[in-house]
Amino acid sequence: MRILCAVKRVVDYAAKIRVNAAQTNVDTSSVKMSMNPFCEIALEEALRLKEAGIATEVVAVTVGPDAAKDTLRTAMAMGADHAVHVVHESAGAGAGALPPLAVARVLSAVVDHAGPFGMVLAGKQAIDGDNNQTGQMLAALRGWPQATFASSVSVTDGGTHAVVTREVDAGLETVKVPLPAVVTTDLRLNEPRYAKLPMILKARKREIETLSAETLNVKDHVDRDQGKLHVRKVSEPPARAGGVKTKDMDEFINMLREKGVL
Amino acid sequence: MDPAALAEFREAVRDFASRVVAPHAVAIDENNSFPSDVNLWKEMGDMGLHGVTVPDEYGGLDMGYEAHVVAMEELSRASASVALSYGAHSNLCINQIVRNGNPDQKALLVPPLVSGDHVGALAMSEPNAGSDVVSMKCRADATNVRGEAGYVINGNKMWITNGPTAQTLVVYAKTDVENNRITAFLIDKDMEGFRTAQKLDKLGMRGSDTCELVFEDCFVPADRVLGEVHGGVYVLMSGLDLERLVLSGGPIGIMQACLDVTLPYVRERKQFGKPIGEMQLVQAKLADMFMKTNSARAYSASIAKQFDTMKQAGGDLVAMGRKLRKDCAASILFSSEHATQCALDAVQLLGGNGYVNEYPTGRLLRDAKLYEIGAGTQEIRRILIGRELVRD
Ligand SMILES: Cc1cc2nc3c(=O)[nH]c(=O)nc-3n(C[C@H](O)[C@H](O)[C@H](O)COP(=O)(O)OP(=O)(O)OC[C@H]3O[C@@H](n4cnc5c(N)ncnc54)[C@H](O)[C@@H]3O)c2cc1C
Numbered sequence: 001m002r003i004l005c006a007v008k009r010v011v012d013y014a015a016k017i018r019v020n021a022a023q024t025n026v027d028t029s030s031v032k033m034s035m036n037p038f039c040e041i042a043l044e045e046a047l048r049l050k051e052a053g054i055a056t057e058v059v060a061v062t063v064g065p066d067a068a069k070d071t072l073r074t075a076m077a078m079g080a081d082h083a084v085h086v087v088h089e090s091a092g093a094g095a096g097a098l099p100p101l102a103v104a105r106v107l108s109a110v111v112d113h114a115g116p117f118g119m120v121l122a123g124k125q126a127i128d129g130d131n132n133q134t135g136q137m138l139a140a141l142r143g144w145p146q147a148t149f150a151s152s153v154s155v156t157d158g159g160t161h162a163v164v165t166r167e168v169d170a171g172l173e174t175v176k177v178p179l180p181a182v183v184t185t186d187l188r189l190n191e192p193r194y195a196k197l198p199m200i201l202k203a204r205k206r207e208i209e210t211l212s213a214e215t216l217n218v219k220d221h222v223d224r225d226q227g228k229l230h231v232r233k234v235s236e237p238p239a240r241a242g243g244v245k246t247k248d249m250d251e252f253i254n255m256l257r258e259k260g261v262l
Numbered sequence: 263m264d265p266a267a268l269a270e271f272r273e274a275v276r277d278f279a280s281r282v283v284a285p286h287a288v289a290i291d292e293n294n295s296f297p298s299d300v301n302l303w304k305e306m307g308d309m310g311l312h313g314v315t316v317p318d319e320y321g322g323l324d325m326g327y328e329a330h331v332v333a334m335e336e337l338s339r340a341s342a343s344v345a346l347s348y349g350a351h352s353n354l355c356i357n358q359i360v361r362n363g364n365p366d367q368k369a370l371l372v373p374p375l376v377s378g379d380h381v382g383a384l385a386m387s388e389p390n391a392g393s394d395v396v397s398m399k400c401r402a403d404a405t406n407v408r409g410e411a412g413y414v415i416n417g418n419k420m421w422i423t424n425g426p427t428a429q430t431l432v433v434y435a436k437t438d439v440e441n442n443r444i445t446a447f448l449i450d451k452d453m454e455g456f457r458t459a460q461k462l463d464k465l466g467m468r469g470s471d472t473c474e475l476v477f478e479d480c481f482v483p484a485d486r487v488l489g490e491v492h493g494g495v496y497v498l499m500s501g502l503d504l505e506r507l508v509l510s511g512g513p514i515g516i517m518q519a520c521l522d523v524t525l526p527y528v529r530e531r532k533q534f535g536k537p538i539g540e541m542q543l544v545q546a547k548l549a550d551m552f553m554k555t556n557s558a559r560a561y562s563a564s565i566a567k568q569f570d571t572m573k574q575a576g577g578d579l580v581a582m583g584r585k586l587r588k589d590c591a592a593s594i595l596f597s598s599e600h601a602t603q604c605a606l607d608a609v610q611l612l613g614g615n616g617y618v619n620e621y622p623t624g625r626l627l628r629d630a631k632l633y634e635i636g637a638g639t640q641e642i643r644r645i646l647i648g649r650e651l652v653r654d
Binding site: 073198201204 | 267270271274275281311325
């Protein structure tokens with residue numbers, strides 16, 4: 001079984017971010033960019049499936065501008081066998097970004113182009129736009145089953161099915177899906193490995209397959225999808241209002257009563 | 263080196279250092295030893311850090327000195343004492359073997375050092391031969407034990423970094439006392455007649471183990487000679503040039519760590535109704551720290567780059583070292599002097615907290631001071647630079 005793993009370049013989770021002056025996005029001009037943490041988890045899971053002898057090849061794919069190649073290099077340094085870059089000017093989040101449907105459209109075309117794949121692994125969401133839609137839309141476009149928010153993944157029945165534990169609001173839910181399927185990963189699925197220097201150096205020399213919406217014959221669709229979503233304004237969350245100090249427990253209880261909490 | 267590749271390397275080492283090394287820095291200082299729940303030598307080996315200047319065939323990255331200085335800096339930023347031990351291992355020991363060893367010696371000794379399974383050390387200083395190292399008393403007499411040619415070593419070595427843990431040690435000893443000729447040897451810790459004395463209790467660089475080595479009729483087979491017999495001074499001096507250059511990254515990392523601690527503090531700490539970082543006298547100190555850090559970094563990088571360019575062109579590294587000897591000495595003279603100053607400024611800017619051990623500033627100061635002593639003192643560096651300048 002071959003696995004396609006979608007990885008996205010986003011603002012590093014630890015970076016301090018600010019909204020840009022035009023209020024169209026966060027300012028990404030001088031912040032550190034990294035692989036989306038959920039994508040790292042997806043890639044880690046794909047690599048573990050390969051190490052366990054279940055997957056035969058792990059292909060990493062990203063959609064984004066030229067700089068997104070860094071993320072593919074990271075993926076190869078972690079252990080991906082092959083990297084596919086679908087070059088697109090707009091990526092990330094905020095105004096002008098590719099909406100999830102467009103990305104799902106591109107990924108589906110990559111599945112056709114570079115397939116067959118037994119599984120597409122992706123993060124449940126990217127930490128820039130927090131959309132949490134791409135995996136689901138990809139499954140819908142392909143008519144594949146989906147198992148989202150995975151906290152454990154095992155391939156069963158001689159490689160024909162996957163049993164996935166999902167983290168849902170009510171607790172854990174276990175589903176069994178026939179393959180091929182789309183699986184999106186939650187935070188507790190695994191702890192991703194870090195790339196070692198020898199692999200990082202080797203990855204710099206490896207080739208990255210470069211595609212585009214045109215070469216994948218989905219440009220019209222993608223353009224249309226992109227026109228469907230308009231980001232009106234990006235703004236800072238309101239500053240947290242300061243709390244109040246109560247004199248004693250009685251006053252505290254009374255206050256809770258007044259607010260209707262008790 | 264390609265700047266983008268070097269930046270990526272720095273990023274990867276920084277990430278490793280902050281994740282794997284930094285969390286242990288306080289305990290390492292307090293306990294005067296590496297952590298026992300994680301093997302930092304293996305962790306660094308797995309990451310690929312021990313072989314920055316080691317050819318591919320021995321498991322190294324073969325990147326060069328510019329990258330090695332960066333690795334030294336980023337590790338020092340996380341824990342100066344771990345980085346000092348790392349420097350002694352990867353440069354003083356491994357790089358000396360790689361540069362001077364024969365293919366058999368390299369194939370045998372280098373791979374386990376690069377993987378971190380073995381720890382390495384280098385020993386030249388003696389209780390009575392520090393700055394005047396060539397006056398060493400440790401001697402190796404040619405001998406023949408049951409048909410096997412070799413040397414018998416007698417004497418002591420002092421202040422040896424990694425001494426307590428090292429499996430492989432590069433050791434200098436006199437093979438011709440009359441003519442003051444020295445030879446370098448590759449010692450294995452299990453050789454009979456070799457032992458280490460008590461681990462030293464130091465002001466700083468705690469956890470970077472230092473001890474005395476004792477040789478009592480220690481037989482060393484002839485194939486354990488590193489480089490030429492009687493050629494030890496050459497091995498030693500050419501190694502010292504590169505040692506000073508690579509170790510200059512240590513103080514640079516300490517200076518960066520001073521900034522890492524100080525900048526958030528002065529932004530937060532308020533006096534007279536505003537952050538102390540807004541006071542101009544405080545800003546003057548910050549500006550000086552910034553300037554010192556960056557000029558030291560730029561100086562060391564420029565020298566390292568010359569070595570790398572030379573090596574890539576197939577040039578003679580030793581001749582290059584000869585040419586850049588005063589620069590190598592000046593790089594660590596400059597960075598270490600400023601690191602002590604930066605650490606003092608960091609203590610000062612944190613005020614009372616800077617003087618309290620809950621904050622890392624005291625450790626940074628104690629660690630920084632070592633670099634004005636180890637790898638030749640500031641005085642010896644100045645003498646060397648001055649002598650070269652007058653001679654030129
Ligand atoms: C933590 C630590 C780790 C070390 N690791 C190693 C190691 O791994 N391997 C190793 O071989 N050695 C190591 N050393 C030893 C180190 O290299 C020596 O301590 C150093 O060279 C100074 O020698 P000394 O201590 O004998 O001082 P001395 O030579 O006695 O010097 C004392 C003072 O006199 C000054 N002085 C001496 N001669 C002159 C002169 N001609 N003109 C002006 N001033 C002079 C010195 O600058 C210094 O200020 C280490 C030392 C320390 C503290």
